[in-house]
Amino acid sequence: MTTSETTAVTLAELEQRAASHRDRPAYGHDALISCDRLVRIFTADGVEVQALQGLDLLVTKGELMALVGASGSGKSTLMNILAGLDEPTAGQAKVADCDLLSMGAKERLRYRREIVGFVWQQTARNLLPYLTAAQNVALPMQLRGGRNLRSRAKKAARAEELLELLGVGELRDRRPAQLSGGQQQRVAIAVALANDPEVLLADEPTGELDSATGRMIFESFRAANEELGTTIVIVTHDQTVATEVRRTVAIRDGRTSTEVLRRTRVDETTGEEHLIAREYAMLDRAGRLQLPAEYTQTLGMRDRVALELEPDHIGVWPDDSAT
Numbered sequence: 001m002t003t004s005e006t007t008a009v010t011l012a013e014l015e016q017r018a019a020s021h022r023d024r025p026a027y028g029h030d031a032l033i034s035c036d037r038l039v040r041i042f043t044a045d046g047v048e049v050q051a052l053q054g055l056d057l058l059v060t061k062g063e064l065m066a067l068v069g070a071s072g073s074g075k076s077t078l079m080n081i082l083a084g085l086d087e088p089t090a091g092q093a094k095v096a097d098c099d100l101l102s103m104g105a106k107e108r109l110r111y112r113r114e115i116v117g118f119v120w121q122q123t124a125r126n127l128l129p130y131l132t133a134a135q136n137v138a139l140p141m142q143l144r145g146g147r148n149l150r151s152r153a154k155k156a157a158r159a160e161e162l163l164e165l166l167g168v169g170e171l172r173d174r175r176p177a178q179l180s181g182g183q184q185q186r187v188a189i190a191v192a193l194a195n196d197p198e199v200l201l202a203d204e205p206t207g208e209l210d211s212a213t214g215r216m217i218f219e220s221f222r223a224a225n226e227e228l229g230t231t232i233v234i235v236t237h238d239q240t241v242a243t244e245v246r247r248t249v250a251i252r253d254g255r256t257s258t259e260v261l262r263r264t265r266v267d268e269t270t271g272e273e274h275l276i277a278r279e280y281a282m283l284d285r286a287g288r289l290q291l292p293a294e295y296t297q298t299l300g301m302r303d304r305v306a307l308e309l310e311p312d313h314i315g316v317w318p319d320d321s322a323t
């Protein structure tokens with residue numbers, strides 16, 4: 001083979017590689033929520049804090065998932081960005097085809113009213129104290145205005161429907177002060193669902209509640225997810241919530257670090273259902289993988305590891321170059 005032939009083959013290969021790269025679907029093209037290398041830097045008293053350090057996250061339409069992580073890991077920062085309340089410093093974030101970095105003020109307002117619903121930890125922050133439960137739920141529909149205007153009667157009927165779905169229909173005429181914390185949170189979920197949002201975001205929604213009430217709140221989220229098909233992302237410290245969803249994503253130092261996926265398997269002989277949970281590490285688009293610290297420490301791995309490609313897995317060994 002001559003040099004020019006070699007070059008020709010290489011060029012053809014390169015072209016083919018470029019074409020296959022070009023034709024590959026874009027990152028997160030079929031996800032409802034897509035965060036791509038999100039960065040958020042805060043500057044306080046001249047000191048920079050990198051709350052998000054290139055965070056990647058994809059959430060599919062219809063998912064009910066939890067975000068967990070130590071205090072200060074960046075969960076609330078991410079939720080505020082997804083809620084349209086804060087803007088990232090760099091990276092990309094899209095929710096239901098809305099680009100969270102390039103939205104103008106008007107679009108942002110529409111996004112917050114129609115595309116996302118939000119439930120905060122502080123029960124008092126979710127509801128207006130001088131309105132009844134039903135009036136609180138009807139309010140976002142009134143504020144929405146524009147297209148899809150429901151008649152007054154239809155808004156009232158929808159408010160009632162949502163309160164029923166969340167198991168607080170009989171409390172429709174009570175004001176927040178006449179409701180328990182758990183009841184307030186269920187009304188708050190109804191408020192957040194009033195305008196049929198694509199995504200419901202909840203930041204520690206059970207944080208101020210005892211565990212039995214927390215479980216009931218979680219059941220309300222599940223009802224909203226199953227009955228209305230709403231995609232739900234819950235930030236939580238609550239183990240019950242974290243282990244009852246199919247997918248739990250852990251955030252560490254402003255990045256998604258590991259993920260636990262759960263599925264039910266039916267035993268063919270006994271017919272019994274078993275929940276299987278498996279932890280996964282995140283592989284970013286550059287092929288970077290963060291190994292869990294407890295694994296690397298156990299095997300004394302640092303600086304450099306040896307890799308070997310096997311037919312169905314990749315082996316990772318401690319550096320043995322010195323021996």
Ligand SMILES: Nc1ncnc2c1ncn2[C@@H]1O[C@H](COP(=O)(O)OP(=O)(O)OP(=O)(O)O)[C@@H](O)[C@H]1O
Pocket residue numbers: 042043044049050051069070071072073074075076077078
């Ligand atoms: N407005 C701000 N100004 C300066 N620093 C901020 C601001 N908001 C958040 N931070 C910093 O960014 C980092 C991430 O904070 P964030 O509130 O997102 O964490 P978190 O995981 O939600 O924590 P927690 O579970 O305690 O609520 C922290 O170091 C925090 O101090």
